[in-house]
Amino acid sequence: MADEQESTVEWVYGELTTMAIAFQLRPSERINEVALAKKLGVSRTPLREALNRLVADGYLDFVPQQGFFRRALDPQEIFDLYEVRKSIEVSGIGLAIQRAKAPDLEAIRDFLDTSSADIPGRTIADLVELDEIFHNRMIALSGNHELVQLLEKISGRIRFVRWIDMENGRRSVTQSEHRAILQAAMDRDEDRAKSLLGEHIDRRLDQIVEAVKEGYARIYIASSVMGRPEKVDIPPVRPGTGERG
Template sequence: MQLMKSNVELASDSIVDRVYEQLKAMAVSYEFKPGERLNEGELAKRLGVSRTPLREALNRLNTEGFLRFTPGKGFFCRELDAHEIFDLYELRKSIEVASVRLAIKRAKDEDIDALLKFLEATGPDPGERSSVELVELDETFHERLMAMSNNAEMLRVLRNVNARIRFVRWIDMDRVNRSNTQAEHRAVVEGLKARNEEACVSVLEKHIDRRLDRITSAIKEGYAQIYMPAARSAAN
């Protein structure tokens, strides 16, 4: 018989989860500067926790690729590395293509129709939405599309990848024509509804592809926003 966790253990898990989410948000948005060493004492005081849950959260973020750890030196904010971001885009493309092939066979018609309604509701016009809000809508679309593959592990990986490229995508979103993006989204879903694997894969690959030079350009702009608070505030 499995023993129930004590209230103390549950409370400890809750603290670690809270600290993890707070630190993850800070790492994703580069509130820590690229390459900056994290001061664990200051962080523990700022977040109102002891070193133990803080270290658990930091180790988890290191394992998931949001921070870097150097033995004897500590935890560091990851650099904005163009080749790493490019690799993550390639990973994203590969799992999304694989998942849509599964979705062709597994997706329910009602789930496909619901995703089409989501596209209609969010519309092709960005309106007054910020880049942060537009990226959130885009991530929601792709995660709902992948969910139709009924593969929870693929979805878990996609969410990790999305978070790790999110800062660059906030920059890149300003260069994207939302009407074209939404048209590609619709084409993928309509191909899925028709169970046309070739059409789905063709559009999805083109939709996700990013050249290294475009990523490098977005990163240069990202560095400017990180080190120029006024520019960063205007972007948000």
């Protein structure tokens, strides 16, 4: 019985994580637990456990006496997450270069050859997934499972920025940068690989602010089309932070 309960919690957690990443739960929106439990076909107990896990993951906020809310899109927070991502990946690629065998790196080169093909019908979500797979596979070569798990959690929280990048035509640039990073790794040039990867990940604060504005516009576009435009306040950024190149 306990195993069945845990399995249900895991399933609900997976479903809610997908909804949160895709902003099917809209920023600052209060979670209607009764409606959500009915939609997922589960009781309130596993739903609550899953919601609490999403609070710990940074997707939701919990306000006593009010309930759970989808966390707002905060440019400063996303900027901070990009800094964390950069630190994780730059550290990870250094370990990967020291530990990876040549066939492991060649397998990633084969993956890039396959994934870069212009296949009709690929969605933006498909392209973002391929982008994440490259980064995850590179860091996995570090042999450090904790780094991989941290990267996966960070990636989920900034995925919408990657969606916007892809929709704005960054795909070809991303592919060439991936190849350059991989080549540096294959050459065992740790300094160059770290430099290229850091530049590839970097986002300036003003770029993230624009991405958040575009993200809000897309999330709420349905309301505007229906004649119910909603005012959305974007949290201010902290002074004295921001410009990176």
